[in-house]
Amino acid sequence: MDGPALHAQNPCYVCHADATEPNFASQPEVQLSYDFPQAVAGSLPRNAWRNVFRDLRGAIDAISDAEVRAYVRRDNYRSDERGNAIAARMAQLPAAWDFDGDGRWSGYVPDAHFQFDALGFDRGPGGARSGFRVFAYYPLPGAFMPSNGSFDDVLIRLPALFRQDALGREDYRIYALNLAVVEAMIKRADVAIAPTDERALGVDLNRDGTLGEARSVRYAFVPGDPHSMSYAGAAREAQARRELSIAPGLFPEGTEFLHSVRYLAVDEDGAVHASARMKELRYARKQRWVSYAELRDMALREAKEAAQNPDRAELFLGNPERGLTNALGWVYQGFIEDQRGELRPQSHEETLFCMGCHTGLSATEDGAFAFARKLESGPAFGWFAPRWGEGFAAPDPLRADGEPEYATYLALNPDGDGYRSNAEVRAKFFDAEARPRQAAFDALARDVTALLVPSPERALLLNKAYWVLVREQSFAEGRDALLGPRVRALGEVRLGAATGISAAEPSPRLVLGSTSPSPQPWLPSLRHRAPPQP
DSSP: OOOTTSOOOOOGGGTSSOOOTTOOOOOGGGGTBOOOOOSSTTSOOBOOOGGGGOOOHHHHHTSOHHHHHHHHHSOSSEEETTEEHHHHHHHTOOGGGOTTSSSSOOSOOOOOOOOBOTTSEEEOGGGOEEEEEEOOBOOOTTTTSGGGSOEEEEEEEOOGGGGBOTTSOBOHHHHHHHHHHHHHHHHTSOEEEEEEEGGGTTOOTTOSSSOSEEEEEOOOOBTTBTTSSOOOTHHHHHHHTTOSOOOTTOOOTTOEEEEEEEEEEEOTTOOEEEEEEEEEEEEEEEOSOOOHHHHHHHHHHHHHHHHHOTTOOOOOOEETTTEEEOTTSEEEEEEEEOTTSOEEEOOHHHHHHHHTTTTSOTTOBTTBSSGGGBOOSSGGGGOSOOOBTTTBOOOOOBBTTSOBHHHHHHHHOTTOSTTSOOHHHHHHHBOTTOOBOHHHHHHHHHOTHHHHSOOHHHHHHHHHHHHHHHHHTOGGGOOSOOSSOOTTSOSBOOTTOBOSOOSOOOOOOBOOTTSOOOOOOOOOTTTTTSOOOO
16 A cells, blocks of 8 residues: 555455454454554554565666576476475484474475376375375465466365275275365355265265265355264264364364465466476464364454554464464464575574464465365366466456456556556556556456466566575565565555555455356446556
8 A cells, every 4th residue: 555645556455354254353444544563662663574675676687587597497396206305305404404403303394296186186106195185276366466476386185084984094085075075164155076975975965955966065054063064984973073173264173285386487488387496385284273262252352462562563482393383273384495596494584474464364264365265167176286377267256245356456456466566467457547458357357367477578577586585585574576666665654644545445255156156358347446547
């Protein structure tokens, strides 16, 4: 958002809006005023992300296109056919990684292969499965769009119990069904599945009152009755023994996510796609169940604390080896490039970069961004690695209020990112007088790739800009790819100052259900809300 001297745009509603329980972090007021803690008593709140204001154009220009193309093509995760580079280094643990001094690595050891079969399951040499499953999802508008710097993969894994039949034998058909049940609980919607014989499982998946053939998991959770929705196999038995919890909007205990963040590879023909090289590898595990009542009490305590001690920073316990924990019951850990481009554990401060977003934003479901936005179209009902820009297409999805997701974002924020700096997006979707370009929005309605994938020229520049930060190892001051100083970002603001936005926007929650909506070509009905060129 801009200060009073410029016309206000609103990229902030994406993360700060009304929330749906059990997320009790509703924050629509954050869109209306600057309520940041003060770094020093009596001073103006200061923007600590100093990289935002630096001019790196000289360093970017010093990197050739050929040099950066070659750099992002090199895989820094897989060391050979048998394993990955991080795990190999952990076997001979560098002293700098041994934070607790016990001679062994005590945190997560990366064990995904990032080789996916036709159903999205991660497989290693000989076809061995890690339990991780990749899924396609609509990136959150703004920083998560590849046009602002990075492609990614997101993988989910449930505990071994969910991969077993009632006799404890591994069964990935049952695992696929249990993942569909989790998806239905997170989305609060029916989820399509392959034709399934319910009689063999003893579970009424489609909730039609009989055991027959099911083609969907019906969302029919009854408050107060945790057995109104049931897992299959060994997980169903554990649920019946009350050893496993289930509730709308919450992942089961033991759920894991693995998130690779990648550069933008540019082929010789100009095609832009995900690189082999990782910028980061992010990991999360839900280590304990937190009930609705606990979450509500926690939100009330945090609101009281924020009112009484607005400048007190939130505390997260842990270390870079074991990860940092939050109040929602999750532990987070990350690996990031070192100066040579090899992945290393993130420092405590670098991991804090992730903690606030996964702990207290209205845009998350149980602290997670991506899973509630999972596609259900395409191969295997959305269980595949999306390759935006490589022939994969998906329409602009509809939000809960009936408005198209990305078109609405552009109407509220024509500059295409949180810093109002993506000139390429603005020029593609708006003319010099800030009038929407009909053809561009028609293309967006049919395929969001029109917005998500940058030009090859911009992709190369974004790669170079991030590589400069890698060489400097200056992540503690910000890790966004910077093509120039953010002239529309504020270094200091007066606490409580108005942003210039008069009414908070609603939460941009998607309504995908068992079939994704197909919006018609759309010229922004919100054009009266689209800020003019300042």
